[in-house]
Amino acid sequence: MLNTTSGLAFEHERVVAMQAVRDAATLCRAVQRGVNLQAMDKKDRSPVTVADFGSQALVCRVLEEAFPADPVVAEEDSGELRQPAHAESLAKVLRFVTEVQAGVDQESLLRWIDRGGALGGARDRFWTLDPIDGTKGFLRGEQYAIALALIVEGRIEVAAMACPNLPTAPENDGVAGTGSLFVAVRGQGAELYPLDGDLPATPVRVSARDDWGLVRFCESVESGHSAHDWSATVAHRLGITAPPVRLDSQAKYAVVARGEADIYLRLPTKADYREKIWDHASGALILAEAGGVVTDLDGRPLDFARGRELSENRGVVATNGPLHDRVLAALAETFRPA
Ligand SMILES: Nc1ncnc2c1ncn2[C@@H]1O[C@H](COP(=O)(O)O)[C@@H](O)[C@H]1OP(=O)(O)O
Ligand SMILES: [Mg+2]
Ligand SMILES: [Mg+2]
Numbered sequence: 313m314l315n316t317t318s319g320l321a322f323e324h325e326r327v328v329a330m331q332a333v334r335d336a337a338t339l340c341r342a343v344q345r346g347v348n349l350q351a352m353d354k355k356d357r358s359p360v361t362v363a364d365f366g367s368q369a370l371v372c373r374v375l376e377e378a379f380p381a382d383p384v385v386a387e388e389d390s391g392e393l394r395q396p397a398h399a400e401s402l403a404k405v406l407r408f409v410t411e412v413q414a415g416v417d418q419e420s421l422l423r424w425i426d427r428g429g430a431l432g433g434a435r436d437r438f439w440t441l442d443p444i445d446g447t448k449g450f451l452r453g454e455q456y457a458i459a460l461a462l463i464v465e466g467r468i469e470v471a472a473m474a475c476p477n478l479p480t481a482p483e484n485d486g487v488a489g490t491g492s493l494f495v496a497v498r499g500q501g502a503e504l505y506p507l508d509g510d511l512p513a514t515p516v517r518v519s520a521r522d523d524w525g526l527v528r529f530c531e532s533v534e535s536g537h538s539a540h541d542w543s544a545t546v547a548h549r550l551g552i553t554a555p556p557v558r559l560d561s562q563a564k565y566a567v568v569a570r571g572e573a574d575i576y577l578r579l580p581t582k583a584d585y586r587e588k589i590w591d592h593a594s595g596a597l598i599l600a601e602a603g604g605v606v607t608d609l610d611g612r613p614l615d616f617a618r619g620r621e622l623s624e625n626r627g628v629v630a631t632n633g634p635l636h637d638r639v640l641a642a643l644a645e646t647f648r649p650a
């Protein structure tokens with residue numbers, strides 16, 4: 313889709329996606345500062361907070377205003393929040409959303425959250441959203457991301473990912489207000505903006521590292537989300553000596569995209585686990601546009617046209633490119649999933 317003013321494809325979508333994740337990041341930070349964080353448990357026993365719901369509402373609001381015909385495939389729904397037992401949480405979500413977007417009523421809030429219930433698939437065009445990716449990292453005060461992507465006929469075209477606790481530069485590690493906003497449009501490269509202020513973007517490029525003695529790999533903090541024992545075996549086989557960098561959320565893709573690490577491994581702990589599209593779409597385009605490569609464990613491209621899950625893939629291997637085939641070969645030789 314060509315924008316007549318700038319001539320760049322998907323320019324309007326890019327600007328809107330950046331605004332949406334910025335609004336959501338403002339809310340997430342306010343929640344983290346303002347309340348004693350408590351998680352509710354979802355049916356699958358994973359945690360969800362007031363910020364996950366508020367973030368989803370704000371992003372869906374911005375998307376509805378700009379692109380009212382676009383469906384959204386997002387992680388959360390309002391079912392639990394509508395329960396009388398969770399009235400207090402609902403009131404908190406409304407309060408935090410109102411701080412960013414004045415004059416919101418409860419019905420609009422719940423309706424925005426439920427705009428995320430689309431099914432995806434090979435249809436023309438839809439957005440996919442993880443309102444907080446890495447909720448466990450958010451609860452620990454560590455890494456989390458607000459991850460948004462536009463998928464058109466199964467191809468990821470636009471990605472925006474806010475990482476409120478990931479500094480734009482290593483020297484800012486731990487300094488408040490130095491978060492990162494990664495943006496990519498297919499064919500136009502990946503960029504990093506400071507999440508705070510109006511500073512210009514810098515290009516994002518992967519490393520060229522191919523010396524196994526210097527290679528760094530990253531993986532989930534949670535051993536229930538990625539098999540740490542298997543990644544250690546694979547790393548040993550490849551001659552990697554550095555310990556893994558463990559961080560939550562799709563920030564792992566961003567860290568490889570900007571050359572701070574060279575490999576991201578996500579090895580299934582259960583044979584039947586299927587990754588969700590919102591856990592990968594945004595990060596995968598940012599890494600690809602930074603020059604990296606993303607496949608599943610079998611070397612197949614991630615297939616985003618199958619619905620809400622990556623049902624035709626297992627696990628994820630994301631690298632700077634030069635290392636990719638050797639990592640896949642080492643996995644084929646060693647990895648025997650449960
Ligand atoms: N058994 C699992 N294997 C892989 N990923 C999982 C598993 N259970 C939950 N996840 C997903 O891992 C993501 C966090 O990844 P990380 O640990 O790398 O930060 C969450 O979005 C979560 O998705 P969800 O919340 O949809 O269940
Ligand atoms: Mg979750
Ligand atoms: Mg997630």
Ligand SMILES: [Mg+2]
Nearest residue numbers: 387442444445
């Ligand atoms: Mg989430």
